[in-house]
Amino acid sequence: xxxxxxxxxxxxxxxxxxxxxxxxxxxxxxxxxxxxxxxxxxxxxxxxxxxxxxxxxxxxxxxxxxxxxxxxxxxxxxxxxxxxxxxxxxxxxxxxxxx
Amino acid sequence: xxxxxxxxxxxxxxxxxxxxxxxxxxxxxxxxxxxxxxxxxxxxxxxxxxxxxxxxxxxxxxxxxxxxxxxxxxxxxxxxxxxxxxxxxxxxxxxxxxxxxxxxxxxxxxxxxxxxxxxxxxxxxxxxxxxxxxxxxxxxxxxxxxxxxxxxxxxxxxxxxxxxxxxxxxxxxxxxxxxxxxxxxxxxxxxxxxxxxxxxxxxxxxxxxxxxxxxxxxxxxxxxxxxxxxxxxxxxxxxxxxxxxxxxxxxxxxxxxxxxxxxxxxxxxxxxxxxxxxxxxxxxxxxxxxxxxxxxxxxxxxxxxxxxxxxxxxxxxxxxxxxxxxxxxxxxxxxxxxxxxxxxxxxxxxxxxxxxxxxxxxxxxxxxxxxxxxxxxxxxxxxxxxxxxxxxxxxxxxxxxxxxxxxxxxxxxxxxxxxxxxxxxxxxxxxxxxxxxxxxxxxxxxxxxxxxxxxxxxxxxxxxxxxxxxxxxxxxxxxxxxxxxxxxxxxxxxxxxxxxxxxxxx
Numbered sequence: 001x002x003x004x005x006x007x008x009x010x011x012x013x014x015x016x017x018x019x020x021x022x023x024x025x026x027x028x029x030x031x032x033x034x035x036x037x038x039x040x041x042x043x044x045x046x047x048x049x050x051x052x053x054x055x056x057x058x059x060x061x062x063x064x065x066x067x068x069x070x071x072x073x074x075x076x077x078x079x080x081x082x083x084x085x086x087x088x089x090x091x092x093x094x095x096x097x098x099x
Numbered sequence: 100x101x102x103x104x105x106x107x108x109x110x111x112x113x114x115x116x117x118x119x120x121x122x123x124x125x126x127x128x129x130x131x132x133x134x135x136x137x138x139x140x141x142x143x144x145x146x147x148x149x150x151x152x153x154x155x156x157x158x159x160x161x162x163x164x165x166x167x168x169x170x171x172x173x174x175x176x177x178x179x180x181x182x183x184x185x186x187x188x189x190x191x192x193x194x195x196x197x198x199x200x201x202x203x204x205x206x207x208x209x210x211x212x213x214x215x216x217x218x219x220x221x222x223x224x225x226x227x228x229x230x231x232x233x234x235x236x237x238x239x240x241x242x243x244x245x246x247x248x249x250x251x252x253x254x255x256x257x258x259x260x261x262x263x264x265x266x267x268x269x270x271x272x273x274x275x276x277x278x279x280x281x282x283x284x285x286x287x288x289x290x291x292x293x294x295x296x297x298x299x300x301x302x303x304x305x306x307x308x309x310x311x312x313x314x315x316x317x318x319x320x321x322x323x324x325x326x327x328x329x330x331x332x333x334x335x336x337x338x339x340x341x342x343x344x345x346x347x348x349x350x351x352x353x354x355x356x357x358x359x360x361x362x363x364x365x366x367x368x369x370x371x372x373x374x375x376x377x378x379x380x381x382x383x384x385x386x387x388x389x390x391x392x393x394x395x396x397x398x399x400x401x402x403x404x405x406x407x408x409x410x411x412x413x414x415x416x417x418x419x420x421x422x423x424x425x426x427x428x429x430x431x432x433x434x435x436x437x438x439x440x441x442x443x444x445x446x447x448x449x450x451x452x453x454x455x456x457x458x459x460x461x462x463x464x465x466x467x468x469x470x471x472x473x474x475x476x477x478x479x480x481x482x483x484x485x486x487x488x489x490x491x492x493x494x495x496x497x498x499x500x501x502x503x504x505x506x507x508x509x510x511x512x513x514x515x516x517x518x519x520x521x522x523x524x525x526x527x528x529x530x531x532x533x534x535x536x537x538x539x540x541x542x543x544x545x546x547x548x549x550x551x552x553x554x555x556x557x558x559x560x561x562x563x564x565x566x567x568x569x570x571x572x573x574x575x576x577x578x579x580x581x582x583x584x585x586x587x588x589x590x591x592x593x594x595x596x597x598x599x600x601x602x603x604x605x
Contacts, residue, residue: 009467016421016470017428017447018463019438019455031525032468038526039410043480045488052486053493055308055338056294056542056568062337076201080432091430092437092446 004032103131107173107267107321114161114172121154121161121172125216128174132218132265135600140240141250141260143179144187145219150174153216160214169348170324171214176266178257179220180227181312182301183207186217190303191225191235191253194427194434194457204301205336206270206312206329213328218266221256225459226424227277227305229253230531233522234461241518242285244558244597248515251281251531257315258285263600268325269315274305275412276511276535278313279547283510283561286549286593288578289315290322291535293568294542295340297326298333306419307338309412309539317594319548319579323351326571342569350572354579360394362577365503369405370534376513378553379560383509386550386562389584390507390577400502402495405537407488412536413529414472414485421469424462429453464525493541500567505577508534510547510561538565546574548582549593559593 006029013020020028074087083090102124105113113119129147136142157172166172177183180190182200184207189195203211210217224234232240232255240255242248243263250259257269258281271278273291282289290313297312304310314325326347333339366387371380391397428450429435436453438444444452458466472481499506511531521527538545543565550562562581566573586592 004471008471012467012470012474013463015474016466017425017450017454018458018466019451020463021455024460024463028464028467031464032471035413035464035468035525036471039413039481042407042410042414042484042488045404045407046484046491050487050490052483053489054486056493056540057338057340059295059338059340064334072201079201080198082429082433082435089431092444092449094446096445 004029004036101264102127103264105267106318107170107316107324108318110173110267111169111324121157121216122151124172125150125154125174125218128218128266135263136265138241138246138600139243139259139263139265140238141221141256141263141265142176142219143189143191143222143237143256146186146217149186150216150218157214157216166214168213168328170328172216173267174216174218175210176218176221176257176260176269177207177210178254178269178271179223180272180303181207181270182303183217183220186220188220188303189237190227191223191237192457192459192462193236194453196434198433202301205298205333207301209329215268215328221254221260221269223256224253225462226303226420227253227272227274228420228461228465230276230280230528231518231521232256233518234459236459239518242515243600244286245515248517248558249284251284251511251515253277254281254315258282258287258289261315261317262287262594262597267317268321270312270329271315272302272310272312273539274309275416275539276532278315279535279545279561279563280511280531282315282547284515284559286559286597287315287317288319288322288546288548289313290326290546290571290574291538291544292326292330292571293340293544295338296344296544296569296571297330298336298339300333300335304423306416307423308419309416317592319546319575319582320348320351320355322546323347323575340569345570345572347572347575350575351579354576355583357393357580357583359390359577359580362395362505363503364390364395364397365400365499365506366397367405367499367506367508368399368401369403370508374512374530375509376553376555378555379509379511379513381554382551382560383562386581386585387507389581393580393584398502400499400506402499402537404488404491404495408492408537408540409529409533411485411488411492411540412532414481415489417465417469418472418482419469421466421473424466427454427457433457489540492537496537496541496543505573506565508563510534510563514553514556514558514560534563543568544571544574546578548578549585551585551593552596
């Protein structure tokens, strides 16, 4: 299995929305390579005929009655927000200046 | 003897007999926390006022002849990964520092409805990622047996709290061994229920398909009592099993008689050998011999795919974790950090800066690994393959349970290692979970019971008992039998041999 490069780690960090410092990238790339090497042993263990398991229990389509149930008040829902404005979550700008 | 050294069952009996009050019991544990937690650091938050108020309410109920459950008035500690209305819930992470949930996890609600005063929230590896509690953003927990050693993880805080007599009961969560491995290295009992047997609603998810909430206690009976309070179907968790629990307390009481005639015990071949500490193996073998003396029949069973369980787990877990932790986006709750000198930063830039500042090294490592395992081009080779091996591991269990009623192994390959010893070597850290991970992958229940002290270092070792899905009662029956036989040999509990901690350096 392929070794993971520093550039690849930077790309993955970008996908995962984490700003990693240069020092963190230097440290993570070799660590991830070692981890990937150690998990590579599972390749070829299961043949094409083995179905995947996503869940330990064979549960499918769990429904409840379509009735209103109590939920959080707006005050409760907003209680942990970093910033609130007029009973709404206040967030940094979403679009660029030119938009 | 201080009342903090009593088991939960003994406290419940004393309350029922009117020999003590919940306020007295709760106060004693709060005093004990004040006395030793500076050195142990099992708690991230102690709610003395709230616990005493709940204890007073319990005493008032009892005075009127009303009790809510057999454990009404018995105080408990809760792992900080479970949402508690009005109490901080941080998951051991800076990204949730100071967050106070607006709702209770179902298991916490059930504790309140059963009348258990909540002492506080216990320390853990950040988002339950770790086997030593060293990945907590708030500093490690120390093992009460030797303060320079790890208490296991991720639930080291809950295990240390009961081992240090700071609480008679605690809740833990187990994704790859986080209840059982801390139990083993602190000389306490921990049970991971069948997947779906206990509600996960309000548990901050690490890996949804593996996580389970379970009891952390000093005796098998106490675990059974607590399991009966928290277990059973919950419509708020769509993976909850809609079936009644087997009678766990009865199984523990029956097991304590020490008779296991006719029980078939399977020793798993693959969970021994190189890398297993001789003292841990010696206590394991003695425990197996005791089960035989109690009438059990021992067979050796092979689970060949178990050698791939660790690799399978470290692909599935990061994949699920990286998706789960995407919700920490600095918008609706938790930390918000602006990039330095950028008051005009966009939401996405704030998100990146926040996740860098708020997550610790191990969390970042696993998010990046999970993102890799799920990315196109690698998905089939990693995540897809891991899911297939998961099927093979379940099949190994099916075949083994055709030959044996329960399967046994040491809980962890070694006793507690020194703080810092494995912090820079993720693979060495991951190996702690070798014996506990297969149960999570297959969804079967498992309990860890103290098996004695290893000769090399005088530190506790654990004995793991695994049962088929929904047969948690077998874990309690066999666990209670082993515990009773060992207590006879030791002339008491293993924790009687632990250091007193009074006057321990903070």
